[in-house]
Amino acid sequence: MNAREKIAALRKLMKKNKVDAYYVPSADPHMSEYLPECWKHRAWLSGFTGSAGEVLVGMKKAGLWTDGRYFLQGSIELKGSGIDLMRMGEPGTPSKVQWLAAQLKKGQSLGVDASVISVSAARSFDEGLAAHGIKVKYFTPNLVGELWTDRPDPVLAPMVNHPVKFCGEKVESKLSKVRAAMKDAGCTAHVVAGLDQVAWLLNVRSKDISFTPVVTAYAVVTNRAATIYVDSRKVGKGIAKTLKGKAVIKPYDSVWDDLKKLGGAKKSCVWIDESCTNRRVVDTLKGAGIHSAASPITALKAVKNAVQIEGFAEAHRRDGVAMVKFLKWLETAVPAGGQTEITASDQLAKFRAEGEGFKDLSFDTISGYAANGAIIHYSATKESCAKLKPKGLYLIDSGGQYPEGTTDITRTVPLGKPTKRQIECFTRVLMGTIDCTMIPFPAGTTGQRQEMFARRALWAIGEDYAHGTGHGVGQYLGVHEGPHSLKNIDTPPLVEGNILSVEPGHYESGKFGIRIEHLAFVVRDEKHSTADKTWFTFHPVTLAPIDTSLVNKKLMTSDQVTWLNQYHKRVYKELSPRLDAGHRKWLKKATKAI
């Protein structure tokens, strides 16, 4: 079936189910950032393969809502599908609610698979459409799933233990913290729906999703028990033994019966996190009191303990070795010819894979040469990728998954002689990276304010970057992790043990892109903290040289220059024992003080 035929078939099912429109989001039941293949309903139906996009199908029209990153790709992939491309953020593009209000009459209804929409997103539909007299019917099974006869099976990789030697905290300790939070909130149970939350809480990992080693599972924590609901075929003897006495293991689909019982229990008050819990969970809990708030796991998970902090440091030493090999390789491979954005990122992945304990990349590498470097979410394809030539700038943003920690690093390197403009912009981006990392900030400061330090040197010349400065990072979990961030949004104050990326950039459309990114821990600033007031600062864990041929020292303050030289000294000190003589020599030169 092509997209047009699939949509026609879906409309028949819609009629049968008495709904006048149907919603097909890009989501799994756990609101994951990266989807397992078997949950890519939207891609299967529409043919559009971008990471972000939602489809609405009415009886006459259909539309796909996506953002500016995917306007070009969407217009190509949707050709002939009968689905209109809805360019979000462009003037005149209707919102989903506005579009539905135009397509549907009063009293008609929208159908939604309750298991692939979050409680909060469902509320937006309910409230927005009520004003137009349109009803929302939540039900399972998924109508697209019924048509998708060759839908891939779920991944059955085994669930494994993430040992305390890496994560630094026993399941019992984590459960008691969650129960203490439940008690404070007056809750009798907490349904844990976010996959990274389940993984952190029960120290389990798997390979269900690309880049993020989570297990597809729900967990339910009560005062007496913890239960994990997971496909039985993923549960070997080892993990069953490890979890014994800590959590009961039940089949994935049995969660619905148990939630129903929980709803029917006397005086039950269930904690759910609306952002990562699907609507079906709340519907199934009918009868229970609902406490809606961010899961207590979110804040706990974001504060790394001493074992994790050392683990991240070790992961970054290995990652740094791979980066050094890659940066040295670039210097000869590019002039030798035959390299592309793809061969280069493959080479870096190969260097990473040589490292001890390497498990996977932590996200799709962004390998952008020249003008492609200016496309913030650029994804090179084998067919269209650029050849690397010995001129212009090259930007590579990549990361790895190690059981000790997750990495995420961006470096920008000149493949030939850089221009004056490129040097000025690189220096100002670097000044932002340094200021944001180096300047102490008092306890209570949010990332929304702190990230201004990263922008200052660029703003001073009227330049800015259209993305946040940084995000939290999980340990051998999601490379993007809340609740904290360095963005223009309201997030909780930064606290000791948080780890964030610091990644200002500068992009000149059609010309070049610059970004410098490292991960850094929020640490207590001993020099400035007093008995009354705690000051924090960032300690970078990423270890790789920053190209000094792109630096104009004259623009920098002496403090910034000192920081860069000390950082480079540390990079050499920590990485050189792991390198052979040739790479050591190269690194010595690359980290020379300016």
Added chain:
Amino acid sequence: MNAREKIAALRKLMKKNKVDAYYVPSADPHMSEYLPECWKHRAWLSGFTGSAGEVLVGMKKAGLWTDGRYFLQGSIELKGSGIDLMRMGEPGTPSKVQWLAAQLKKGQSLGVDASVISVSAARSFDEGLAAHGIKVKYFTPNLVGELWTDRPDPVLAPMVNHPVKFCGEKVESKLSKVRAAMKDAGCTAHVVAGLDQVAWLLNVRSKDISFTPVVTAYAVVTNRAATIYVDSRKVGKGIAKTLKGKAVIKPYDSVWDDLKKLGGAKKSCVWIDESCTNRRVVDTLKGAGIHSAASPITALKAVKNAVQIEGFAEAHRRDGVAMVKFLKWLETAVPAGGQTEITASDQLAKFRAEGEGFKDLSFDTISGYAANGAIIHYSATKESCAKLKPKGLYLIDSGGQYPEGTTDITRTVPLGKPTKRQIECFTRVLMGTIDCTMIPFPAGTTGQRQEMFARRALWAIGEDYAHGTGHGVGQYLGVHEGPHSLKNIDTPPLVEGNILSVEPGHYESGKFGIRIEHLAFVVRDEKHSTADKTWFTFHPVTLAPIDTSLVNKKLMTSDQVTWLNQYHKRVYKELSPRLDAGHRKWLKKATKAI
């Protein structure tokens, strides 16, 4: 009667009115920042004269809630009153709701004069106390007012026109903008309750309140008419003639009958601003639909037009002349002896009063010598004020009201040889003032983020100041005016025509205080704006030298030094034509490039 007797008498009235506790805030019916004498019920009842404080009287206990500025003053003034001092922000201090929950039983009630509590504050009481089964009874008249037999009469200064030559916009134009906003919101009427809103809308001023030349009045705007409710004794023939055809003038108390009619009218929807509208207004409007949102006047008023911008510039030239006279005077008066914090601030007021068009100070001058400079809200009294000696730092924060504009300036000057530490801190405060003023910021930036530029140089050495960086300013109205600010709170993005103070500081308890403050307009940054993106920057209007003997040039960037020298050049250029030879010579030296 002393406070103890007054409270006993109040309890009798409470019994008679069947309430078990009574709330006495520091407020007038328009939620003004500065109160007219006749609305100082809380001060009369309790004996506590601080600007911030709320009293709750129960049948057995009574308490006064105030903040850290007033803990010392409160403990002295409340002695023997039987009123407990509630130190807000200190651990263990109950909130008002917690205190009431402890004093009152379920089913008992709190009495509140509906005319001195805002709709939003009333809602906090309603919601907080409902959880404890306590009712809130809103009624008039004020029980304290009934006891206060020698209550001063309201001020009967005439209401006068604030001419278009100063404010730059006709009443008709302002009304049509308000009506357009009402139409967009589906409203048939807007009750204007904030005194600065009434003054701005109808171009009227008076002298009802110290420092802020507002008129005690309500205004009601409908599609057809505008009505001002004001004490008839304040209305002369001139203003009656000016307002004719623009607004109907009615007696102040007749507002209640008219609001009742408005509530009874068919399909009426009334816009009220909960932050400055008292609860009695909403109760009286019973029957009408209520649209709760910030008054459209707030945002309109905050964008100054070309006439106002030039007016502010002119007011600041006059104010700058007074500051120059004062700073020169200090240099000889202090070594000569006999000067105090009070005589100095009196002298500055005298220099201001000599200027053309000077009407009043815009707030109580903060004149703080040495350790007193470290008290952020310091208020010198004749009895306790410090003598000025030729050593240490002296901080003076003051402002004037001119029909053209309102001023607010802080300068810190060394009365003797400054220490190295004082020079470093002053320089870093100055770097903050300069960065916050000089660095361009893109449209959409909020003050919460922009003000980080003012803190950066201090944070770099682990220092911070415990106050916001700046506030909006009215034109010949309140020296503090929203909705925008440079503070760690969520306010709308800064827009062209906003005027703000920029006032970072540094305070060493028991030693000295430093603050440098100027007012500045948000202006379009022509150098960096493009067709796609607007950049803003600040243009300072305050004109007075910054003491360069406190500046360590080595800490500053060359851009910061250039800014300071260009600012001083401008100060000399704009003020020197208005000075005599002696002052001109002094200013030449004071503004010499570093």
